[in-house]
Amino acid sequence: MPAMRAAAIKPVPTMLMVLLLFVTQACTDIFLPGLPQIARDFNSSIDVASLTISVYNVCQAAVVLFIGVVSDVRGRRPTILLCFGLHIGATIAIALCASMAVMIALRAVQALGSAAVYIVLRMVIKDTLDKPAQIHATGLLMIGLVLSPILAPLVGSWIVHWSNWRYCFWALCVLDLPLFIWAWVAIGETNLRRAELRASFSWASHARNYGAVLAEPYFRAMALLVGAAFAAFYAFISISSFMFIHQFGLRETTYGYVFMALALSYLAGNRLMSALNGRQLAPRRIIGLGLLVSVAGAVCVLMAPLLPSTMAVVAAIVLGTCLLRLATALIIPPAQVDVTDHFTQHGAHALGLLTCMQYGFAALGTMVVSNLWFAPSTNFLISTVLFVALSALGYLALTARRSH
Incomplete structure (x- = not known):
């Protein structure tokens, strides 16, 4: 079965998966040094500014309950590309937004993208690789999770120090857009049981x-x-x-x-x-x-x-x-x-x-x-x-x- 699966499906480049996980998780941490700036710019209190984090977490919590099933019945490729596209659109809109309420709403959309990438990439690995290769690929995937909380706040602190918090989100866009093009080209449909899963779901x-x-x-x-x-x-x-x-x-x-x-x-x-x-x-x-x-x-x-x-x-x-x-x-x-x-x-x-x-x-x-x-x-x-x-x-x- 693993050999037939590998022959039928083109594996997704591991480097692409690591980078996708890195950039989508980075939106959690990169803007934290600028949170006092955000509160000041929008004339908001600490509790309102912190909704940019709590709403993001609530939406992630909700998305992980159903996004894997959605990719089962609708396909891995459309699920990850649509959600990542929405994530990029929300990131651009946050960099341009003019109110705290709009930013909080857009953070919810960002959470949809980051949760989808986090869950669906693991399912892509399961679809395309045998068990030893899955363990190896998952270990490499963890590099993105480990590096993001190290590098994102550090980079964000320098961005905020020399400019302002909006450029944290523009920096993410610079990384997101080429990765979206690469994902569009490199990620094929890996779920060959989609029709069967849809019928039984x-x-x-x-x-x-x-x-x-x-x-x-x-x-x-x-x-x-x-x-x-x-x-x-x-x-x-x-x-x-x-x-x-x-x-x-x-x-x-x-x-x-x-x-x-x-x-x-x-x-x-x-x-x-x-x-x-x-x-x-x-x-x-x-x-x-x-x-x-x-x-x-x-x-x-x-x-x-x-x-x-x-x-x-x-x-x-x-x-x-x-x-x-x-x-x-x-x-x-x-x-x-x-x-x-x-x-x-x-x-x-x-x-x-x-x-x-x-x-x-x-x-x-x-x-x-x-x-x-x-x-x-x-x-x-x-x-x-x-x-x-x-x-x-x-x-x-x-x-x-x-x-x-």
């Missing part, structure tokens, strides 16, 4: 499968654990530019290097997770370690206001956030494995719903931290304690269920 059955997963207390506990851990980090993303640039007076370029430290922390956590997995440590043991790291990060953030100088406070917050980011690498991948193993009949639906809940919690973290009425650093402290506590509650629910 039912939206009602699709919804019932999600309902069956959500009905399990195990899944709700795992979703709370994973979602709250992700929310603790995303609260930082949404408030960080106001906290570091406005409250603590850091330059935009210095702020960009904070995200490099966060990305390197995630890489370190990923390597640690792989090493522990290689030693046959159970997924839930790795998740428990990740939770302890989250607690350590929350302690660092809690201690920050007690320190004597601004730079010491900044260092403690950065260290705490790096630990929160490292913890997500220890929590999320093992949780995904545990969930798919638990739901033997509905593993794909369980993983899709867990991803949806993860991004939904990210939006919740953004809204909580930006709607508190204290200084940005205090808002972040409160949200960190809240979401780490919720994550611990999810873990306790898991362990209590297991003991019964």
Whole structure:
């Protein structure tokens, strides 16, 4: 079967897939150094400006529930090209927009494109490659996910420093347009079972499968654990530019290097997770370690206001956030494995719903931290304690269920 599939379908260039994933994910981070500028330009408060992040996350959460199915019944090529085209159009329109409301609406369209690329590329890999090649290609694809949070905020910080936030989106357009042309030429239809899948598909059955997963207390506990851990980090993303640039007076370029430290922390956590997995440590043991790291990060953030100088406070917050980011690498991948193993009949639906809940919690973290009425650093402290506590509650629910 793999040999017949490879002969019938032309594989998509791996470099194209890596770059597509990079540029669509970069729109999450590249404009963050300019978020205070955006709020000032549109005369908006922190909570309104942060909707550019939370609405994006909510739409991503919704799209991951159905976009894979759409590509099953309508085809991979039209799905990814249409969604990426809409993503590019939204990016151009954001660079030109004249109001915060319009920008927020366009961010929702951007999320459609980035979520579609994220999901459908994995399905293209599954369609065109045998299992060992799939693992290799997926590993290469992760390069785009790893490089984006390192390079995008760093590049964005320099763009904002020397010009303004709109040029962050123009920079994305410069990358997006040639990639769209390449994708149009290089991506053929890889789903040869489209007619069969369309004939057997039912939206009602699709919804019932999600309902069956959500009905399990195990899944709700795992979703709370994973979602709250992700929310603790995303609260930082949404408030960080106001906290570091406005409250603590850091330059935009210095702020960009904070995200490099966060990305390197995630890489370190990923390597640690792989090493522990290689030693046959159970997924839930790795998740428990990740939770302890989250607690350590929350302690660092809690201690920050007690320190004597601004730079010491900044260092403690950065260290705490790096630990929160490292913890997500220890929590999320093992949780995904545990969930798919638990739901033997509905593993794909369980993983899709867990991803949806993860991004939904990210939006919740953004809204909580930006709607508190204290200084940005205090808002972040409160949200960190809240979401780490919720994550611990999810873990306790898991362990209590297991003991019964």
